Amino acid sequence: MADDGSDGAVPSTSEGVTATPDLELKLPARAENVAVIRHAFGGFAEALTVDEQTLADIKLAVTEACTNVVIHAYEDGQEGDLEVDASFDESRLTVVIRDNGRGIVPRPDSPGLGLGLPLIATLAESLELGKDHGDNTEVRMTFRLDEERDPQ
Amino acid sequence: MSLDTEPAFNQAWVGVARGPLSAPVLGRVVGMLAARADCPIDRLDDALLVADAVAAKAGSFSDDGHIRVQVVARLGSVELHVGPLSDGGADGLIASAALPGVGNVLERVADELEPRGSEDEEYLLIRLEFDTHRPSTPDRMESDVT
DSSP: OOOSSSOSOOOOBSSSSOSSOSEEEEEESOHHHHHHHHHHHHHHHHHTTOOHHHHHHHHHHHHHHHHHIIIIISOTTOOOEEEEEEEEBSSEEEEEEEEOSSOSOOOTTOSSOSOHHHHHHHHSSEEEEEEOTTSOEEEEEEEESSOOOOOO | OOTTTSOEEEEEEEEESSHHHHHHHHHHHHHHHHHHTTOOHHHHHHHHHHHHHHHHHGGGGSTTSOEEEEEEEETTEEEEEEEEEOTTHHHHHHHHTEETTTEEHHHHHOSEEEEEEOSSOEEEEEEEEOOTTSOOSHHHHHHHHO
8 A cells, every 4th residue: 555655765854854744643641651752753754764772772762751740740630742752864873752831840759760861861962941922831852863882 | 323423542653755665654553552442363464455555655646756655543444545646646656556466555445535625635545334332352362252
């Protein structure tokens, strides 16, 4: 059935990150849906022919960011969305994780170890935390796709 | 209770701008939501077939070439709301799923196949129904034999 007018290769943009993301996902912010996003991202990155180590880094960082949304973004019992956008060019993949929860604030009662964001910062080439124009909380991370890696 | 009133217990919105990315992403999302809805393996296979057909063809029937699908999992069914599509896109998408010697994949597999929407936006609803009483998860199979 593969008849989308392409030869199967994923074309890249020359202008970098496009105005419309190459991939958009929106799901209810629940623990079960973190796995859906991770799995979907596996397919996305596979189609980009990303090397295994980079793919593992991307999936881990995206999983951490999505888990943060599920655990921290919304008050207990409050329903909310978890959005993921991804855009790429020849050398970089930009992933934005977005929610409309309470924002990134210190939590003395946090159930986690507080390692999520430092881990993402280590895995990604860049990490930005902020708000979009609609006052949604954003975690924006960039990954190099053309990085030479030590086979070790 | 009719399927129309059965509440959605999970849903996902998927948008893909580039054709080759759509099948690996949409298939995984549909597969996971259907599996979590206790969709039996034969209908899970059908759902993936539908996802592949939509991924392959839907971009040709949207104004900007993007594929947008809302996947809704309910008790006993999985729905794909494909669109917005261009004018006549829903019928075009259905017609494009015809395979020589096989027939129309969407018509054969879906329990409901219905163009929907307003003058401005057209969608195609594809619903697959299934029996949720059959064992489909290891937990359930284990509990069935003990």
